[in-house]
Amino acid sequence: MIPSGRYIQTVILFDRSVDLITPFCSQMCYEGLLDEYFNIEGGRMKIPKNGNTDNAGKQYEHISLSTRDDMVIEGIRAMHFTKVFQEIKAYLARQNVLQNDVRDKMQDASISDLKQLVHTDVKGHINAKKQITRHLDLCTDIYEKKKASDFKIQLEMETDILHLHNFEDIVSYIHTMICRCEPNKYRPLQLLCLLSTANNGLTREYYELLCRSYLQAYGYENIPLLYKLEKLNLFHAKRSCDVPIAINTNTPAGFRGDAILKMGKQVAQNLTEKTQTQKTFFHYIAKRLNLTPDLNQQARTTPGPDMADVFGSVYVPLSCRLIEEALLNPAKLSTLQHELLQRGYPGADDLYSHRSSGVSTRAQFHEVQQAILVVFIGGCTQSEINALRMLAMSKCNIKWQFYFAPTNIWTHTRLLKEIEASQ
Template identity: 30%
Template sequence: MASPGHRDAPELPDFSLLKRLARDQLVYLLEQLPGKKDLFIEADLMSPLDRIANVSILKQHEVDKLYKVENKPAHSTSDQLCFLVRPRIRNMKYVADIVNADKAAGRTRKYKIIFSPQKFYTCEMVLEEEGIYGDVTWDEWSFYLLPLDDDIISMELPEFFRDYFLEGDQRWISTVAQALQLMNSLYGPFSRTYGIGRCAKMVHELWREVVEESDVDSVGRKPEIGHVFLVDRDVDYVTALCSQVVYEGLVDDTFRIKCGSVDFGPDVTSSDRSIKVLLNAQDKVFSQIRNEHFSSVFGFLSQKARNLQAQYDRRRGMDIKQMKNFVSQELKGLKQEHRLLSLHIGACESIMKKKTKQDFQELLKTEHALLEGFDLRDSISFIEEHIDRQVSPLESLRMLCLLSITENGFAPKDYRSLKTQYLQSYGPEHLLTFHNLKHLGLLTEQVPGETLTAVENKVSKLVTDRAAGKLSDAFNSLARKSNFRGISKKLGLIPRVDGEYNLKVPRDMAYVFSGAYIPLSCKLIEQVLERKSWLGLEEVVRLLGGNEFSVADTTVEENPAWDSQRIVLAIFLGGCTFSEISALRFLGRERGIRFIFLTTAITNSARLLESMIETRA
């Protein structure tokens, strides 16, 4: 990797090609059903589709009316119906209801299902069970990757986290492998691939099989991306559970950024309507504050407002020719900047109001104490009060999970007490939620240290070495130890600072959490890229449960002079937070490298916990 003195970051590849490929394929699939047709779109696909092909493009290809796939029946009069859906059982039943209703009414129509990003066998089974397998045609829209910004690409698969990590469903693994191959064929070949986590290992192995089977000739091609790093979300839950304090993370926590855009309500816009704003590098104001700690943002915005006012004031001494130039060349840009500036100031004020109401500072103080391992009893008292006051079921759950992971589980007495209080405050239906969180290792009860180890030792004496290894894996998953303290110590995740941490001029990635904690996922990436292997990190890897790999492709030329050798594709399986993105952008600036983020979905503590919540018995 580049030395710390190498500050000039390389140019990023152009990811608009991914959008064009997706749009062209969708147009081709729509043209396979010639003539006028109505298009039924699943709600989850509406925002991604909007970023790829707007309504006018769909209309150009004879899409007459658009419907949302929902519970209530749709009354379409068209003779051709096209369904653009995710491969889910409920969607197949929705299509079956429409087809069977038409059959009962004696009506004949053409039906086409377009699966995005691919079809699963279960979908065919449901179509067969519903008796409509022969009545529909189907196709796959290989829409794997949506560029949300210059350096962020999302698969928009929020269900990946629950499906794989909770339910052990591996169906999306091949989807990620195909997405990785698409990146490899367009921007590769990748010279080195690193990763950690069981899912990461499976994706890498499957991707290598896809590469061997593909007929894409990459020999002699100059790559645009040199290194790839795959990391499972369950390698680092702590970072995902911490409160975000960089501006983009706070906007996501407060307003929910969806598919790269956010709806600012009347409290932000200072009007009676909401405005949808695209948040990316093209927003001149946002691009300068997105990675900043929230405490620095107000100062920057007020300075920006003063500069903008000074530019407006220049008009006063102008003659007619200068005024004409000003109006034709600068005024539009200034007005746009002014509009964005007032929106971001409104967003900051709204965040401040909400956070003051939630006693955010006290919350952060408790979080930092948990991360550092201080004042355990005080932290438990704070969480108990939070539960008793019924502040928020998600927030209470988040703090419980953070305490459990950092302390390697609760003492049995504390676990029973806190669980009882939570269920009494928020309802007994959350019993299933506790079960899910325990299964993931997010909320666990400490077991006497010897119990599992003793059983493991006895069993391993009775079986072969290979079987013993498998049993050891099984026992590990039963125990689900987080080992956070040991990992934190080995990697120096809690910075030791003399005096106050300077958030305006950060010295390391810890600034994304007010100087209290360096994100584990980002620290791992930093250490491995520095060493170009996992050498020297054996103890950390052991504490994380293994499944690390480092593979150099000997067929790919590695020229240190190439910019691609300083471009790293960081792939987060199970979701990536804006705090991690800001931290790695900081690292990139320090080291003269660029990170590209590919994630199954953007996540935060609320989304992660919502996917675990079971409120129906």
């Protein structure tokens, strides 16, 4: 039962291994960036006082991001970072109007009325101004950090990875970043994992080049980290597979040994055929589920909030799209699963399964609003949570209320550090 007294009608269990792309995409929604830079824990985060993060011996304060304690966060948490400044300025303008109204009321107010105004309206305006100023300081700090790290170029690289563009340029950019010894060693790893996962691995040549360069730049003590990433299929080489060569039965006896070797290679290719089909898994499912909207498209056909907004309209989180299809069109998801099985994609049989009960069906029939609990097994990002919030807002004819129970909240840096520290 949820706090409002109603029951959960739908429970969705999502395994993180189904979508390893999204955790390595740079978060662009406001709450995701707050988590990346200030580490949200239990709905609270620690920030430097006065918005200053550079002073030695700085003092911190703990603030709550609950909508009960922060009236501003609800309207901007899922918003793309580039739009947050405008929204905060709009909040500030509304507060100024309300403040003028209070000032007018105070002119003719009695003593008892003044006490009431001070206790309610004036105190509320002071708290609101404090919250608005705090978010302006946070936005300014995030903007300065992003500007200092060539973040715009990195976003272009990530967009190219997701849209299958300029592979050679991406590898060159990552290699240059490594050779220049980017201060944050996890930043090139983020791009390497994203590139490798989207393409089901890199060619042996590129993989060895990037591994060698990374170890030379950041030290050979990172060998265990690269090994763990390889075992998790996050950064690895493609399995080599030779082209089948037909064997000539008239081969002279002296060349029979070569013919047998060629036959062995052909058998090896057949054994790894299913593994090789993975190389197009993300691109195939991205096309089928429209995860990467056309960059040349000038306007969306559907107005209002969209899940792609959390990534600047270049990518819809795979996890969130699968959840949307499971809720709206389970038959389509079953068909997609069947297609993936026919094409030999490993793990396709675990992509989707559905179980219903008479109790949940009756509850959905009688309840106006559906309460949906999403359990992310293996964790999720703030971007995915906010993408699902946007999904709920975009469905005018369907009332969804999402509740989230992730085993962890990840940023790409936190995830890589967790992998590095694991045994």
